[in-house]
Amino acid sequence: MIKAEPWSSENRFLIGAFRPVFDERDDTDLTVEGEIPPGLRGVFMRNGPNPQFQPDGHYAYPFDGTGMVHALYLENGKARYRNRWVVTQELAAERAAGRRLYNSTFSPPPHADLANTNIVRHAGRYLALYEGGVPYELDRDLATVGLFNYGGKLPSVMSAHPKLDPVTGELLSIAYNWETGALVYLRASRSGTLDRILPFQAPWGAMVHDIAITERHVIAFICPLIYAPSQSGPPVTWQPDKGAMVAVVPRDAQAESDVQWIGGAPFFNFHTMNAFAEGNRIEVVFPWYDSYSLTAPAQRLELHRMVIDTDAKTLQDETIDTQACDFSRVNDAYLGRKARFGYAGLRDPRPGDTRQGGAFEAIARYDLTTGAKTVHLFPNGETVCEPVFVADPQGKAEEDGFIFTFVHDFAGEAGSFQILDARNLAADPIAIVRLPRRVPAGLHGSWMPA
Numbered sequence: 001m002i003k004a005e006p007w008s009s010e011n012r013f014l015i016g017a018f019r020p021v022f023d024e025r026d027d028t029d030l031t032v033e034g035e036i037p038p039g040l041r042g043v044f045m046r047n048g049p050n051p052q053f054q055p056d057g058h059y060a061y062p063f064d065g066t067g068m069v070h071a072l073y074l075e076n077g078k079a080r081y082r083n084r085w086v087v088t089q090e091l092a093a094e095r096a097a098g099r100r101l102y103n104s105t106f107s108p109p110p111h112a113d114l115a116n117t118n119i120v121r122h123a124g125r126y127l128a129l130y131e132g133g134v135p136y137e138l139d140r141d142l143a144t145v146g147l148f149n150y151g152g153k154l155p156s157v158m159s160a161h162p163k164l165d166p167v168t169g170e171l172l173s174i175a176y177n178w179e180t181g182a183l184v185y186l187r188a189s190r191s192g193t194l195d196r197i198l199p200f201q202a203p204w205g206a207m208v209h210d211i212a213i214t215e216r217h218v219i220a221f222i223c224p225l226i227y228a229p230s231q232s233g234p235p236v237t238w239q240p241d242k243g244a245m246v247a248v249v250p251r252d253a254q255a256e257s258d259v260q261w262i263g264g265a266p267f268f269n270f271h272t273m274n275a276f277a278e279g280n281r282i283e284v285v286f287p288w289y290d291s292y293s294l295t296a297p298a299q300r301l302e303l304h305r306m307v308i309d310t311d312a313k314t315l316q317d318e319t320i321d322t323q324a325c326d327f328s329r330v331n332d333a334y335l336g337r338k339a340r341f342g343y344a345g346l347r348d349p350r351p352g353d354t355r356q357g358g359a360f361e362a363i364a365r366y367d368l369t370t371g372a373k374t375v376h377l378f379p380n381g382e383t384v385c386e387p388v389f390v391a392d393p394q395g396k397a398e399e400d401g402f403i404f405t406f407v408h409d410f411a412g413e414a415g416s417f418q419i420l421d422a423r424n425l426a427a428d429p430i431a432i433v434r435l436p437r438r439v440p441a442g443l444h445g446s447w448m449p450a
């Protein structure tokens with residue numbers, strides 16, 4: 001366990017909910033208000049940036065900071081908490097030197113593999129993921145095992161947002177190089193063998209943070225946030241004249257010529273909520289940005305439904321909800337299939353709100369059939385990140401489950417982990433697990449049943 005030397009910074013990405021923590025803890029038999037559903041046995045892991053050493057002045061959330069995984073273990077209605085840094089090769093070198101050795105993403109090289117964006121379990125391996133690097137394998141106790149490159153088969157980096165097909169057990173992803181526009185479709189079998197590696201080329205160098213899947217396709221959005229090196233600022237420019245391009249990759253694609261490209265109006269996205277295919281029609285629901293700049297917020301952030309017609313080669317877009325949301329999820333058993341319900345972090349600042357932007361004031365459940373929205377608003381001072389849907393082991397319906405999330409309280413040094421009822425989202429939490437030390441705002445996580 002580490003108790004690192006604390007430091008502080010005025011950088012807006014290193015204050016409030018983003019302020020790192022400097023200790024690795026094991027807290028057992030935590031106080032629970034309400035009741036943890038007794039059928040829930042497993043571990044909820046969430047990754048996020050947490051620089052151990054003070055970064056350079058270009059540090060920007062969520063693009064920087066070595067990953068730290070926060071884990072909440074549930075068993076027999078009891079909860080324990082553990083957190084550990086992912087001990088990347090670069091962090092190990094920095095620890096040996098006793099100082100920062102690597103630069104922020106928007107500074108010149110050298111850059112580190114941060115392993116800070118997501119954590120998934122596939123074929124029995126716990127993989128800490130970062131889109132600019134090779135996965136790091138951890139064990140269930142969060143000890144870093146080391147780099148995992150599929151036995152040397154991984155040609156370059158991997159995505160931070162692979163999709164686990166709930167039926168086939170395949171892990172599907174698209175890795176990217178934002179300087180060259182080189183993409184690689186990667187498919188790992190249920191047993192963890194990388195059995196499809198298909199390089200293909202995007203029309204320009206862009207970030208491909210997330211993908212969507214259907215039972216037949218992997219879909220990537222190429223938005224016009226274009227790689228353009230600059231001495232004075234972030235190495236990207238927003239070029240809406242280019243529009244946006246959608247890559248429709250058949251899951252069994254053998255050659256680059258199997259990839260279909262369809263162009264449309266410009267937009268930006270980080271994440272998708274879900275997608276499904278019916279005949280020549282693919283529907284993708286996702287948080288849609290009208291533009292993106294690394295220095296100014298988008299004017300509009302809305303939940304959209306895009307219909308991709310693979311015969312007519314058209315994209316049609318409609319607004320589901322105009323309130324800003326992101327970090328969207330569904331019941332993972334419906335990933336790639338027609339799901340009725342989706343969940344997302346929701347921006348819902350109120351008059352007198354003292355909370356900080358960059359995390360969410362609320363969690364929303366969207367009924368994608370009727371357009372109805374149910375909101376769980378957290379008290380003033382508290383923000384949340386990604387809402388993760390966890391199926392009720394006793395449940396049968398799509399919506400039978402819970403929403404798991406860490407909650408950050410600006411006023412205090414303590415934190416909490418909360419379980420909401422997905423069927424009755426606006427209600428008080430089913431359980432609040434009190435944590436003796438705050439968990440900073442972070443990125444993505446997974447529930448891994450025992």
Ligand SMILES: [Fe+2]
Nearest residue numbers: 209270271444
């Ligand atoms: Fe993400």
